[in-house]
Amino acid sequence: MGKTESGTYEGFSAEERAAMKDHAKEQKTAARRSSRADKAAEAEQDVLAKIAEMKDTDRVLAERVHAVVTASAPTLAPKLWYGMPAYALDGKIVCFFQSAEKFKARYATLGFSDQANLDEGTMWPAGFALTEVTPEVEERIGALVKRAVS
Template identity: 45%
Template sequence: MSTKTGFTAEERAAMQQRAEELRSTKGLKGAAKLAKELEACGAAVEALEGVDGEVATMLHRIVGDVAPDLNPKTFYGFPAYANDEGKVVVFYQPASKFKTRYGTVSFDEHAALDDGVMWGVSFAVIEVNADVEARVRALVAKAIGKG
């Protein structure tokens, strides 16, 4: 439901969640910050159910296999994975977060998916299967320059 601010209740909640993410790591550096962010990402993945939980778990596993240099964290409450500069490369936006028909595996501008003058950066996922896993694995590899 929209309000006079133009944001839905879900969007406002996501913004509040992002502010809390930033507050929770304020003053932390190095390994302490990474540990706190890893814990938050793991909790975000574990909190998801159904297809959302399956996709988040799959993405978490793939990033660990293909892109272990990416650091788990949360991004507006979503499970996310960032480069050493803290810039998000890939994240999962669950369908349940905004009550949408499908969740998306999305890549931010720091992902190396460039392909000519136009390329995809967000992929709807309604089921986890071998083909989906192979495609996400290839996208994550490409996003970090290994594909």
């Protein structure tokens, strides 16, 4: 959330406001869909369409992440979450992709929610910077996603 140099609260950034609007739209769209199968199929189409809209690097990263997540953990259901591709188990987000461009960041991010079973002692990573998805990165993502749903 934005703060001024003096440390006072400035409100949500334009990117944060846009993400909240995306989330509200996603909730309305999901509520209008009829059957559970229709919802799942249409939600995946929404994710694929959102990925297709992304600019070059983000699109390539998101395509690879989507392929690895869906292959590694078929129990996860793709859906949009705050305008970004996400993957849910029983309706709860387990992991998500954030494009660098949308949030004006230096790198894209693969994040995991508190629903992910990644606990390791008293501290563990829940977000990973992505600049390239190599075969080694695909293997690591696959292992993390499998562990997250175990």
